[in-house]
Amino acid sequence: MIQKVFQWLISPLGRVAVLIGFLTVASLAVRGINQTQTADDQPLEFTHIPHVVQAEIQCLYCHTGALRGASAGLPTVNKCWGCHQQMTITTQNPERFAPLVEAIKNGTSLAWVPVAQVPDFVQFNHRPHVAAGLNCEKCHGDVSKMEIYENPQVLNM
Numbered sequence: 001m002i003q004k005v006f007q008w009l010i011s012p013l014g015r016v017a018v019l020i021g022f023l024t025v026a027s028l029a030v031r032g033i034n035q036t037q038t039a040d041d042q043p044l045e046f047t048h049i050p051h052v053v054q055a056e057i058q059c060l061y062c063h064t065g066a067l068r069g070a071s072a073g074l075p076t077v078n079k080c081w082g083c084h085q086q087m088t089i090t091t092q093n094p095e096r097f098a099p100l101v102e103a104i105k106n107g108t109s110l111a112w113v114p115v116a117q118v119p120d121f122v123q124f125n126h127r128p129h130v131a132a133g134l135n136c137e138k139c140h141g142d143v144s145k146m147e148i149y150e151n152p153q154v155l156n157m
Helices: 002-010 012-037 049-054 077-084 088-092 098-106 126-131
Strands: none
């Protein structure tokens, strides 16, 4: 019985079947890896470019936690709304800013998907790095050129 299987596998039809099986497994593995490396959608289409380049807002204005502790944190919806309620871009693109307006109305925060994460066993604190004068761009890349933020490197010291 086993001998018949081996004879079939070395026949041209058997080789084609093995090749199809191998290609199927390889394509499933590539697809799985690709899906785990694709960033999840954020609750709001956010780009740093108009904030950093056009408005010249410094990183620490929105990410104030970097001055005080481990996590740089994200701005509250109230901080975002403090500027955006006065801007015509918010009224010109109501569908784009709908999640922000909804969060303000409901008194909730936006559920941002983390981008730059370290393993649970890593204890990292931004404060000494900021105090030493390191620029955010040193580790996080030049966000003024990123439409959607992507971590430019493995966070490794």
